[in-house]
Amino acid sequence: MAHACGVDFGTSNSTVGWLRPGKTHSASSSLLALEDGKPTLPSVVFFNADDERVVYGRAAVADYLEGYEGRLMRSLKSLLGTSLIDGQTEVGGRALPFRSLLSQFIGEVKRRAESEAGRPFDSVVLGRPVFFIDDDPQADQLAQDTLAEVARAVGFREIGFQYEPIAAAFDYESQIDREELVLIADIGGGTSDFSLVRLGPQRATRLERRDDILATGGVHIGGTDFDKYLSLAAVMPLLGYGSSLRSGAAIPSSYYFNLATWHTINQAYTRKSVAQLADLARDAADPAKIARLQNLIEDRAGHWLAIQVEDAKIGLSGAASVALELDRLSPPESLAVTRAQFEAAIAQLVDSVGATVRKLFAEAGVAPEAVDTVFFTGGSSGVGLLRERIGALVPGARRVEGDLFGSIGAGLALDAQRKFG
Numbered sequence: 001m002a003h004a005c006g007v008d009f010g011t012s013n014s015t016v017g018w019l020r021p022g023k024t025h026s027a028s029s030s031l032l033a034l035e036d037g038k039p040t041l042p043s044v045v046f047f048n049a050d051d052e053r054v055v056y057g058r059a060a061v062a063d064y065l066e067g068y069e070g071r072l073m074r075s076l077k078s079l080l081g082t083s084l085i086d087g088q089t090e091v092g093g094r095a096l097p098f099r100s101l102l103s104q105f106i107g108e109v110k111r112r113a114e115s116e117a118g119r120p121f122d123s124v125v126l127g128r129p130v131f132f133i134d135d136d137p138q139a140d141q142l143a144q145d146t147l148a149e150v151a152r153a154v155g156f157r158e159i160g161f162q163y164e165p166i167a168a169a170f171d172y173e174s175q176i177d178r179e180e181l182v183l184i185a186d187i188g189g190g191t192s193d194f195s196l197v198r199l200g201p202q203r204a205t206r207l208e209r210r211d212d213i214l215a216t217g218g219v220h221i222g223g224t225d226f227d228k229y230l231s232l233a234a235v236m237p238l239l240g241y242g243s244s245l246r247s248g249a250a251i252p253s254s255y256y257f258n259l260a261t262w263h264t265i266n267q268a269y270t271r272k273s274v275a276q277l278a279d280l281a282r283d284a285a286d287p288a289k290i291a292r293l294q295n296l297i298e299d300r301a302g303h304w305l306a307i308q309v310e311d312a313k314i315g316l317s318g319a320a321s322v323a324l325e326l327d328r329l330s331p332p333e334s335l336a337v338t339r340a341q342f343e344a345a346i347a348q349l350v351d352s353v354g355a356t357v358r359k360l361f362a363e364a365g366v367a368p369e370a371v372d373t374v375f376f377t378g379g380s381s382g383v384g385l386l387r388e389r390i391g392a393l394v395p396g397a398r399r400v401e402g403d404l405f406g407s408i409g410a411g412l413a414l415d416a417q418r419k420f421g
């Protein structure tokens with residue numbers, strides 16, 4: 001029986017993989033249920049100030065939306081490797097350091113996994129994106145070190161790391177019966193990660209896989225960025241984004257960027273930010289829009305708005321147009337958002353992801369035509385434009401869709417057993 005587990009701490013969702021005694025590996029059999037029988041725990045923490053308790057996952061979002069006083073944090077992973085991780089948010093005069101919210105979340109993931117497995121876990125392989133931070137190796141190392149510190153603080157003693165797209169490769173490898181050259185594409189909430197790997201049943205039995213990994217690459221672009229750019233394009237103008245002051249100067253964009261970015265929403269609620277906005281409001285050319293913004297902030301509805309935008313984005317994966325019902329705005333607003341609008345908003349991000357894939361092939365010295373299969377995982381691989389762009393870069397490759405939310409955790413379970421037994 002494996003005594004180590006794999007933890008996929010995701011920007012949006014987390015999973016824990018463990019090879020159960022007597023079970024053959026698969027995503028459905030290797031993932032431990034973390035919330036209501038489901039294998040994913042959304043990476044969300046809510047500090048409920050009314051009841052002085054900390055709530056996690058779907059329950060955290062539900063408490064927040066029900067209107068409990070408190071602080072919601074999502075996208076904690078995006079803070080790793082930045083100076084923001086040493087910051088805090090405040091509610092009711094009480095400081096909540098992000099680092100301690102992060103430890104509480106990872107600790108909760110560990111406790112839930114242990115209770116589901118019926119045994120403690122001392123050893124863990126943590127997934128990590130190929131780059132936590134783009135083009136800054138020192139900050140990237142700091143991100144991994146911080147995650148390791150947190151893992152130690154919550155009681156893991158042996159800690160290993162694996163690239164998320166390599167974990168996904170191991171999961172895919174357990175499903176194939178012949179050798180293939182595979183491009184793994186893991187498009188998540190915070191990052192898009194790739195690996196170019198030789199996989200096959202024979203190779204799977206080897207301990208040392210370095211020669212099978214032809215290249216890894218990634219970029220800090222994921223679903224939370226799509227939410228942000230859709231919000232800036234379609235919603236924030238309703239709150240005054242892009243409008244001006246009576247002097248003709250532009251309203252600073254920082255309020256809108258903070259509100260459109262999951263991990264900085266709470267910064268819009270600080271006393272300083274609220275006071276500055278009140279000053280600006282007096283000089284605004286379109287005071288009604290700024291009043292709407294002030295209202296939203298007073299209502300602590302930033303996450304509610306981000307959730308509406310994310311839901312619309314997900315809807316656009318299956319429909320050409322969706323309705324956004326913004327009933328908590330004052331006055332309320334209902335607007336249609338089209339896929340064309342969304343695709344225009346994320347066009348540059350999709351270009352950057354495409355460039356990352358081309359660079360991967362250049363570095364590996366492999367012709368894209370040689371790829372047998374492209375394997376998609378991660379929730380944001382639901383975005384058709386992105387899947388088409390990546391697919392077009394490997395003409396001739398068969399397209400396979402994995403378990404969008406489970407492949408990394410399941411692959412980490414295999415890696416944990418190989419590393420720690």
Ligand SMILES: Nc1ncnc2c1ncn2[C@@H]1O[C@H](COP(=O)(O)OP(=O)(O)OP(=O)(O)O)[C@@H](O)[C@H]1O
Pocket residue numbers: 009010011012013014077164187188189190191192222223224310313314317377378379380381382383404405
């Ligand atoms: N059908 C869909 N179409 C588009 N995007 C989707 C869809 N379903 C989920 N998403 C998005 O996928 C993202 C979450 O995916 P996932 O759980 O794979 O990320 P993660 O593992 O938490 O992040 P990361 O690996 O980057 O740290 C969110 O941004 C979510 O909005």
Ligand SMILES: [Mg+2]
Pocket residue numbers: 010011164186188189378408
């Ligand atoms: Mg992921």
